[in-house]
Amino acid sequence: MDAQTPAIEISGLHTAYDKADVLIDVSLVAKPGEITCLLGSNGAGKTTLIRSILGLTPPHAGSIKIFGEEIAGEQTHKVIARGVACIPEGRKMFPKLTVVENLRLGAYQEPSEAEIRHRLAEVYETFPRLAERRNQLAGTMSGGEQAMVSIGRGLMGKPRVLIIDEPSLGLSPLYVKENFRIIEGIRDKGLTVFLVEQNVHQTLAIADAGYVLSGGRLVAGGTAAELKSNAEFHAAYFG
């Protein structure tokens, strides 16, 4: 694989979801091994973009490439098989499954039991709390603990590209800080992170590059440093 091949390359993407939430001619690139963030307010189309990548809402037009392979319109399980994983907004635990069952679902496409056990051990090392609670039903855990399960589950698939949707939503500031530290750690291990957030300052503090989505269109893009000083971005984001 060419080192310059983008982890995610989206061009000319048009998607309509529930009519209100649309994407118009969106093009962006996420470089491998970087945190690329997508900023935007509610209803800007951030979730629609994620749904398009994951194949949950197939786009009308445009191209989505993961490490050079076209995935636009593919079924979700095939997209996942190409090395994509998602830590969804609101954590989306399977509340009536245990912690370990939730984690195992993250590695659903991995056939080797030994490899799954190895990955479980890694997740337990990152989140010792989950090891203690492995047989507890996920729905009975606190919001912060569920966030750990959700992140752990995303890592269980050993993805090449990890999409994280609003990890700070509904968490206390302490957990938000902890979560962003973990996301930085994930990037430092070489994974490509596509981070979708509303929390501008904390996100730009850890991101390498970013885009701003407003009304379904990209209105700004660049490195994190550029975005921080971009007047257009401030106008779009803060009105």
Next chain:
Amino acid sequence: MDLFGQYVINGLMLGTIYALVAVGFTLFFGVLDVIKFSHGDVLMVGAFTGFTAAAGAAALGLSHPALQLAATVVFALAGTALLGAVIAKWLILPLKNAPRLNILLATLMLGTALRESVRLFYPDGSNPKAFPALLPTSAWQFGQFTLRVDSTILVVTGILVIVGLHLLINRTRLGLAIRAVAQDEETARTMGINYTLIVLVTFALGSGIAAVAGVMDGLYYNEINFGMGLLLGLIGFSAAIIGGLGNLYGAILGGFLFAALQMIGAVALPFASAYKDVFAFAVVIALMAWKPTGLIPERASDRV
């Protein structure tokens, strides 16, 4: 006392059959939130497939009952599993986003179509068929109490199927995927689960289990007919409802409870045993009024 013993065996037998039908309803409701009213008629198709396979095996010179039984079970299972998957793929999944009533009505009509097709197109299909006695007809004698070998085999087989289903759902990767899809379809997809495949496998599984119930019914009563799925389907559905639709163990409990009610209606109450179904369904109605979400409500326990 020996009569009481016979009723207990009979009740266990029927309870097992009902439980096997009810778990299908609960599996389908679990993964797709649908009521599949053709389930009883799929069971009937399974019984007729098994009956045909037994006759076919006999015609091919396989005279040993065990071989005929093997042919019966294999073809009944495979035929209904395929039928269940076909129904899911071509009828239920396309209607997935339609109003629930449409699916209910569509499967109700499909059930009628299956029933009438067997009646019209199966050779002499409108008359009951004598199901061959493929199990040993001997019996054990305990004092005055007679325990038939065939009944025992049937009850034990049915319970093994239920235990096997429990292990499949709770101990295997497939079962984990089924439970994940039942709880949250979209998140299950993003875990890399092939949603459509899991739905089809679940419908194949539930339908295959119904075929086991259909063959058991045929072996027990030595008779099958094109309308046998109507009452069995209704009872299985009632059992799933009173157990708490979506809950596997509720469905099993509901099946045995319904059989117990029928036995009580037949033995313990001061009217003719012909009223046993009237009594059992009346109690089901009362139970539903008392506990509308079932005896094991879905929220308090695992779905599927």
